Amino acid sequence: MCSCMVALVQPSDTRLLALPEARWAAVSTAAFLVALPLQLLGATPWLWGPLYAAAYLAGGWEPALEGLRALRGKTLDVDLLMIVAALGAASIGQVMDGALLIVIFATSGAMEALATARTEDSVRGLLGLAPPTATRLHPVGGAADEGEREETVEASALAIGDVILVRPGERVGADGRVLDGTSDIDQATITGEPLPVPKAVGDEVFAGTLNGTGALRVRVERDPSDTVIARVVALVEEASRTKAPTQLFVERIEHRYALGMVAATVLVFAIPLALGADLTGALLRAMTFMIVASPCAVVLATMPPLLSAIATAGRHGVLIKSAVVMERLGQSDRVAYDKTGTLTEGTPHLVKILPESGFSENELLSLAASAERRSEHPLARAIVAAAYDLPRGKTHGGTREQAYEEAYEQVYDFRSAPGCGVTATVAGREVAVGSPERLGEGAAVPDTDGTAVVVRVDGVRAGWLLLADRLRPGAPEAVTALNRLTTAPPTLLTGDNSRAAHSIAERTGIPSDGVRAGLLPHEKAEAVRDLGGRVLFVGDGVNDAPALAAAHTGIAMGRAGSDLALETADAVLVHDDLTAVPKAVALSRRARRLVVQNLCLAGAFIGVLVVWDLAGHLPLPLGVAGHEGSTILVGLNGLRLLRESAWRE
Numbered sequence: 001m002c003s004c005m006v007a008l009v010q011p012s013d014t015r016l017l018a019l020p021e022a023r024w025a026a027v028s029t030a031a032f033l034v035a036l037p038l039q040l041l042g043a044t045p046w047l048w049g050p051l052y053a054a055a056y057l058a059g060g061w062e063p064a065l066e067g068l069r070a071l072r073g074k075t076l077d078v079d080l081l082m083i084v085a086a087l088g089a090a091s092i093g094q095v096m097d098g099a100l101l102i103v104i105f106a107t108s109g110a111m112e113a114l115a116t117a118r119t120e121d122s123v124r125g126l127l128g129l130a131p132p133t134a135t136r137l138h139p140v141g142g143a144a145d146e147g148e149r150e151e152t153v154e155a156s157a158l159a160i161g162d163v164i165l166v167r168p169g170e171r172v173g174a175d176g177r178v179l180d181g182t183s184d185i186d187q188a189t190i191t192g193e194p195l196p197v198p199k200a201v202g203d204e205v206f207a208g209t210l211n212g213t214g215a216l217r218v219r220v221e222r223d224p225s226d227t228v229i230a231r232v233v234a235l236v237e238e239a240s241r242t243k244a245p246t247q248l249f250v251e252r253i254e255h256r257y258a259l260g261m262v263a264a265t266v267l268v269f270a271i272p273l274a275l276g277a278d279l280t281g282a283l284l285r286a287m288t289f290m291i292v293a294s295p296c297a298v299v300l301a302t303m304p305p306l307l308s309a310i311a312t313a314g315r316h317g318v319l320i321k322s323a324v325v326m327e328r329l330g331q332s333d334r335v336a337y338d339k340t341g342t343l344t345e346g347t348p349h350l351v352k353i354l355p356e357s358g359f360s361e362n363e364l365l366s367l368a369a370s371a372e373r374r375s376e377h378p379l380a381r382a383i384v385a386a387a388y389d390l391p392r393g394k395t396h397g398g399t400r401e402q403a404y405e406e407a408y409e410q411v412y413d414f415r416s417a418p419g420c421g422v423t424a425t426v427a428g429r430e431v432a433v434g435s436p437e438r439l440g441e442g443a444a445v446p447d448t449d450g451t452a453v454v455v456r457v458d459g460v461r462a463g464w465l466l467l468a469d470r471l472r473p474g475a476p477e478a479v480t481a482l483n484r485l486t487t488a489p490p491t492l493l494t495g496d497n498s499r500a501a502h503s504i505a506e507r508t509g510i511p512s513d514g515v516r517a518g519l520l521p522h523e524k525a526e527a528v529r530d531l532g533g534r535v536l537f538v539g540d541g542v543n544d545a546p547a548l549a550a551a552h553t554g555i556a557m558g559r560a561g562s563d564l565a566l567e568t569a570d571a572v573l574v575h576d577d578l579t580a581v582p583k584a585v586a587l588s589r590r591a592r593r594l595v596v597q598n599l600c601l602a603g604a605f606i607g608v609l610v611v612w613d614l615a616g617h618l619p620l621p622l623g624v625a626g627h628e629g630s631t632i633l634v635g636l637n638g639l640r641l642l643r644e645s646a647w648r649e
Helices: 002-008 020-040 043-074 076-089 095-129 228-240 245-274 281-291 305-314 321-331 340-343 361-372 380-389 401-407 476-485 498-508 520-530 542-550 563-568 580-615 620-642
Strands: 134-138 147-154 163-166 176-180 185-186 196-198 217-222 319-320 334-335 344-355 411-417 421-426 429-434 449-459 460-471 490-495 537-538 553-557 571-573
Touching: 020 043, 043 076, 076 245, 076 281, 196 344, 217 321, 245 281, 281 580, 281 620, 305 319, 305 321, 305 580, 319 321, 319 580, 321 411, 321 553, 321 580, 334 340, 334 476, 334 520, 340 344, 340 498, 340 537, 344 361, 344 380, 344 520, 361 380, 361 411, 361 421, 361 429, 361 449, 361 460, 380 449, 380 460, 421 476, 421 537, 429 542, 460 498, 476 498, 476 537, 476 580, 490 498, 490 520, 520 537, 520 542, 537 542, 542 553, 542 563, 571 580
Parallel strands: 334 490, 334 537, 537 553, 553 571
Antiparallel strands: 134 147, 134 163, 163 217, 176 217, 185 196, 319 571, 344 460, 411 421, 421 429, 429 449, 449 460
């Protein structure tokens, strides 16, 4: 708790004095601290009286005004009750006690305002990481090979397709992809990675991350208003405007509780008075009761933990769309996954080469890749990419890349037939690459969990290329971690065939009886509903949108996800990092535990102080200190989840 206080208020922190609530609290406190010794030293009331009045006015005018506005709306605000209690104490000669109440109440309000501001700043501060300007490059004479001229522009003026220069030590001005250069980039503010990440041609970079020692040319791929940083801020600000069910419940009972408290205060005053107690003593006890019974700490118990958790999740690439979602996420008791694009990367990769008829692996792949190079089909792109896969491509007699480049220089007569494949003349040989069924090889397809592509050369089957979707990094670990957090085994829901689905399930630790394959979009949604309980569904595509909507909570993949999936989901994984899902669920559960802890703490303070006041004699200053101290304590306790360690625990 002390560390929270130190992190919240530091001597050099100018944020506190920038808040109106803090400035008025400072004026009220200063006036009180001057008036109190004057009164204790026996100075004339004309000296310390106006100072106490200043303390009342500076610390009480704003909550009094807000309370009166609420009263006009037929709502009894607890802030107004505090002001009434302070004025009641002053009316019976307890001017110093009433002023102390105002001072502590104003200080508590300033601390709450600062806590809220810190929660907002933890996310909005990301915007400040994005540089205000960027160096845009323009080809000289309209061609890049003739050189480029530099132009400094506002980062907000960049457009998709622009090329920017990021010098060593500069922050990246936009989300984009590296066109030229190599460097290490510190992107901890976006991904939470502790070490700089190597970046080379083709790698993605994010606005606001810090470049290392190399210069990079980057092509802008996202509008400035749609960068990762901007989306984090927008979604968290939207989430901050929502209220969790617990908060809504607290607010529903707050008005009734306040009315009951006023009635109880009247009884606490009237009954002793009717039994012969003196007016001053009865009124003082009633004022003390009104103060200690006020539910200020209860009202503050819910939102700080949830908003802190939303901010922390946002810093680590999980965008939670509302406080309702943050509270609900931790309630998940079972998890269902989509396969393609969620547990897998969603793009095919060459996994095996099976040459025949005397062809070598190098020769077979180079001929097939040369024929496929002009095709836009995903399988064709995977075959071409494999030709450049040097780490796996080294064989005796050279590399795949060398063989491929030599073959591609001699490609003619390229033809593509949708659904069949491609044909081309490569180095004087007729090469056909495509569907085994369409090329008359359906009966000879080898056993595979993925897709088999046949290669024919001069009318003879030269071999097979086996392609499959690759498991997403961290998928088995994420499934295992989530399985520990839930009470039911995980489920795989996919439109793919049963064989591929069971293969992925086996590799990720999903039991075979939890696999449902060949599902249409509406069948996925029905399967989610049939699972029962509070289902967390993780998906990415248009076909996952109905299931995301049907689930108790839906999480979409941010990079691979379709617009419809992102819109439908309750939360978004910005970096498609599945290992962030169990961390977000665990963070939600910690937030909910803090909410319960805060409610119990607030209730305990109120209960002890009320019993003390009714059964004994609770001094007004001690009652004020206990009530406002519990409010501050609850607020600071809720901010614990802003710490970096909250995500790693």
